[in-house]
Amino acid sequence: MTVIDNDRIAMANESDELILDRPALDTMFEMLEKMPLPEGEKVQIIGGRIRMSPQRRTHWKIIRCIVRAFEDTFGTDVEVMSDVRIDFPGYRNGFAPDVAKLAIDATEDADGRWHYKDVEFIGEVISKDSAARDYGEKKIAYATADVPVYLVINPYTGTCQVYTQPKDGGYAVEQTVAFGAEIDLTNTVLGMTLKTDKFPRD
DSSP: OOOHHHHHHHHHHHHHHTTTTHHHHHHHHHHHSSSSOOOEEEEETTTEEEEEEOOOOHHHHHHHHHHHHHHHHTTTOOOESOOOOOOTTTTTTTEEEEEEEOOOTTOOOSSSOGGGGGGEEEEEEOOTTTHHHHTHHHHHHHHHHOOOOEEHHHHHHHHEEEEEETTTTTEEEOOOOETSSSSEETTTTTTTEEEEOOOOOO
């Protein structure tokens, strides 16, 4: 085994220790479940802080477009979800991505949770309150987790930021695609194109 391999294993173990502060995250989510939270708000824990963002009709329409595209490409049994908790690298990151697609062989753990290593795609539709986190903390966490494709959809500007090829806590490739154009993901693990012509704007 080379020194590089040992370093990678050490980094992976360190990353797992950071995110597997699951008891603390579980306690925080259990407390949230008992609180009278406002309806229509998505709740996540990002960097140990509770964050709420509104769920709007525009968001849901875009999410549905992406889910349908995955079902058309991979079949209705594709493991794709919305607003489901997945813990990511970093300090107490219990995210609920707008859209997450998992690998075909992904399985839940004993606690019924999905592992970030099985995530092939994340899509986040920004709101005015969430934009900084989607382009900042979440992007870093997804890149650190080696999520192959991260898509940020901005209904205010009518554009998508496509991030691929995660490396060293960032993405080596970034592309801007305007609503109406196709997003070419044929050279990624997804092997497909994603149409954006039905994405509504805010």
